[in-house]
Amino acid sequence: MTGLLEASAPARAVSARTRVRRRVLLLGACAVAALVALSVVSLTVGQMSMEASVALRALVGLGDQGDVFVVQEFRAPRLAAALIAGAGLGVAGSLLQRLFRNPLASPDVMGITGGASFGSVVLLATGASASFIPLGALGGGLLAALLLGVFAWSSGLTVTRLVLVGLAVQAGLAAAVNLMVVRFPAELAGAALQWTTGSLYGRTWTEVGAAAVAGVVALAAAFVLHRRLAVLDLGDESAGALGIKVSSARLQLLLTAIALASLAAALTGPVAFVALAVPHLVRFVAGPPTAATTALSCLVGAVLLLSSDLVVQHLLPVEGLPVGVVTATLGAPWLLVLMIRQSMPANRSSV
Amino acid sequence: MTSEQLAATEHRVPRDDASAPRRNELSTRGLDLRYGDRVIVDGLDLVLPGDAITAIVGPNACGKSTLLRGLTRLLAPAGGSVALDGTDIHRMPARALARRMGLLPQQPVTPEAITVEALVRLGRYPHQRLLSPWSTADQAAVDAALARTGTDVLREQPVDQLSGGQRQRAWIALALAQDTDLLLLDEPTTFLDLRHQLDVLDLVAELHAEAGRTVVMVLHDLGQAARYADHLVVLKDGQLAAAGAPADVLDAELVKSVFDVDCRVIPDPESGTPLVIPRHRPAGRRPPV
Numbered sequence: 001m002t003g004l005l006e007a008s009a010p011a012r013a014v015s016a017r018t019r020v021r022r023r024v025l026l027l028g029a030c031a032v033a034a035l036v037a038l039s040v041v042s043l044t045v046g047q048m049s050m051e052a053s054v055a056l057r058a059l060v061g062l063g064d065q066g067d068v069f070v071v072q073e074f075r076a077p078r079l080a081a082a083l084i085a086g087a088g089l090g091v092a093g094s095l096l097q098r099l100f101r102n103p104l105a106s107p108d109v110m111g112i113t114g115g116a117s118f119g120s121v122v123l124l125a126t127g128a129s130a131s132f133i134p135l136g137a138l139g140g141g142l143l144a145a146l147l148l149g150v151f152a153w154s155s156g157l158t159v160t161r162l163v164l165v166g167l168a169v170q171a172g173l174a175a176a177v178n179l180m181v182v183r184f185p186a187e188l189a190g191a192a193l194q195w196t197t198g199s200l201y202g203r204t205w206t207e208v209g210a211a212a213v214a215g216v217v218a219l220a221a222a223f224v225l226h227r228r229l230a231v232l233d234l235g236d237e238s239a240g241a242l243g244i245k246v247s248s249a250r251l252q253l254l255l256t257a258i259a260l261a262s263l264a265a266a267l268t269g270p271v272a273f274v275a276l277a278v279p280h281l282v283r284f285v286a287g288p289p290t291a292a293t294t295a296l297s298c299l300v301g302a303v304l305l306l307s308s309d310l311v312v313q314h315l316l317p318v319e320g321l322p323v324g325v326v327t328a329t330l331g332a333p334w335l336l337v338l339m340i341r342q343s344m345p346a347n348r349s350s351v
Numbered sequence: 352m353t354s355e356q357l358a359a360t361e362h363r364v365p366r367d368d369a370s371a372p373r374r375n376e377l378s379t380r381g382l383d384l385r386y387g388d389r390v391i392v393d394g395l396d397l398v399l400p401g402d403a404i405t406a407i408v409g410p411n412a413c414g415k416s417t418l419l420r421g422l423t424r425l426l427a428p429a430g431g432s433v434a435l436d437g438t439d440i441h442r443m444p445a446r447a448l449a450r451r452m453g454l455l456p457q458q459p460v461t462p463e464a465i466t467v468e469a470l471v472r473l474g475r476y477p478h479q480r481l482l483s484p485w486s487t488a489d490q491a492a493v494d495a496a497l498a499r500t501g502t503d504v505l506r507e508q509p510v511d512q513l514s515g516g517q518r519q520r521a522w523i524a525l526a527l528a529q530d531t532d533l534l535l536l537d538e539p540t541t542f543l544d545l546r547h548q549l550d551v552l553d554l555v556a557e558l559h560a561e562a563g564r565t566v567v568m569v570l571h572d573l574g575q576a577a578r579y580a581d582h583l584v585v586l587k588d589g590q591l592a593a594a595g596a597p598a599d600v601l602d603a604e605l606v607k608s609v610f611d612v613d614c615r616v617i618p619d620p621e622s623g624t625p626l627v628i629p630r631h632r633p634a635g636r637r638p639p640v
Binding site for chain 1: 420423424425445446447448449450452453454456459460462463464465466469473474476477479481482507525529535
């Protein structure tokens with residue numbers, strides 16, 4: 001490639017950059033359009049179908065009281081949960097992959113999602129109100145990160161070690177959730193079932209409200225801290241010389257990613273694949289990470305989770321299938337492909 | 352950009368802590384630097400004069416790069432202190448210090464596919480507040496840094512596709528955009544061929560002469576150090592072997608004691624500065640390695 005860098009190079013480079021910029025804008029516009037369309041669909045379709053105009057009027061409290069009730073109390077919280085969880089997972093995945101310089105880093109592979117689900121179920125078991133579930137999820141996510149740190153940090157966070165320890169933490173905590181669901185009395189078990197697979201059924205503002213607000217705050221934090229992330233990419237020495245306290249900046253970003261993934265788990269339970277795949281999809285279209293690609297990950301994550309949820313709700317012949325099943329079915333082969341590409345020496349440093 | 356425009360954009364406005372006198376003098380007092388239990392720099396007392404180019408030389412593993420890490424606060428001292436114009440650098444806020452001195456590490460990490468301009472823009476980090484937008488002052492500093500290093504024609508190009516010399520100039524531009532009085536460079540010429548070594552050193556000399564930067568750099572080549580530096584610091588085993596003007600300091604005795612090499616030191620026919628010529632060592636008379 002270096003041989004091509006003579007007289008014609010500037011023109012070529014400019015056009016390459018414009019091309020990337022155009023792709024980012026195009027993908028962003030597509031994602032926003034898809035989000036709007038899918039949101040309208042999710043508000044209108046259901047056991048009680050209604051016109052889009054009726055649903056939108058009902059959303060702001062106008063029209064038939066029955067419509068208003070259905071839209072405001074059932075469909076809107078489910079929509080909000082899907083949007084914020086999806087956006088949070090997309091951003092969490094892209095933050096983690098960049099912080100660890102590792103294409104396999106994602107909250108579900110690292111055990112954070114499992115920890116957050118465990119925390120949610122533990123909180124449920126104490127009999128506390130469902131509005132406190134986000135706190136349990138955050139605690140569980142931090143616990144999982146701590147376990148990962150203890151077992152994987154000493155070896156310098158090598159790729160394989162991180163993934164293996166992460167999967168072990170994830171499996172262990174998922175088993176703990178299953179055990180609790182089995183041991184719970186029937187009415188608790190029903191509520192806890194959500195955290196074994198990840199689903200959006202029966203979400204109301206009681207469960208969604210607090211986590212949604214916290215999720216929006218964490219998303220904002222991710223973008224406020226983005227400048228630090230860009231400077232950290234220069235390596236510890238340059239970042240330090242530019243006035244960044246490297247370990248504390250890294251910790252802030254890590255905590256933001258953990259919060260995003262944990263709040264997503266509080267909203268939906270352990271939804272696999274989204275956080276892992278979205279940054280790769282975005283990268284495939286829009287190139288190496290920048291602030292714009294993080295924003296794209298946010299949008300694409302929301303689109304992916306919302307559309308998966310619409311698929312399980314309305315398109316699949318089986319009723320009541322949780323959204324986590326769809327994403328996990330897509331996610332397992334994806335993880336396999338990534339692992340195989342990672343183990344090929346030519347690609348080892350590619351991401 | 353003309354040199355007048357350059358001078359205008361690089362015009363120094365007094366900054367935050369303008370009360371303290373600005374001599375840009377780094378000094379160490381009893382400085383101990385360690386990695387774990389390994390002592391690298393041992394009780395070093397040193398003054399690096401402001402408004403000068405200082406070269407730090409010494410054999411491999413003598414602590415040159417470690418000293419630079421200590422001077423830029425990347426490594427906390429196990430004992431002693433580092434001061435900038437008399438203020439302990441560990442008592443200065445990180446960003447305030449980053450507005451006073453910039454560093455080019457020996458092997459900087461280039462983010463994947465980043466363009467030259469995007470890289471140089473990161474140099475403005477210590478001048479930006481958490482939510483402040485990109486300002487015209489930021490853009491002016493970036494443009495001046497690109498022009499000064501001759502990388503403005505490369506600004507749209509990915510850094511990881513540049514040649515070694517171009518890449519080094521892009522990194523120096525980042526440190527310039529940081530707009531600091533002091534510039535510390537860790538072996539800026541190591542991976543470059545002779546012409547690009549001289550390009551970088553000429554650029555450094557120009558930054559000192561025209562833009563008034565105080566420069567501290569680690570170098571390997573004694574002749575280049577003597578030619579480009581006003582002040583020479585010679586380290587051996589983490590301790591000061593000699594310091595002063597190259598012509599006063601660099602002689603055959605010093606080179607023998609520090610590098611264990613027999614040599615003659617003659618005036619450089621081009622610049623008159625000391626030039627180290629190793630003595631011929633026939634096959635049988637080489638010391639065992």
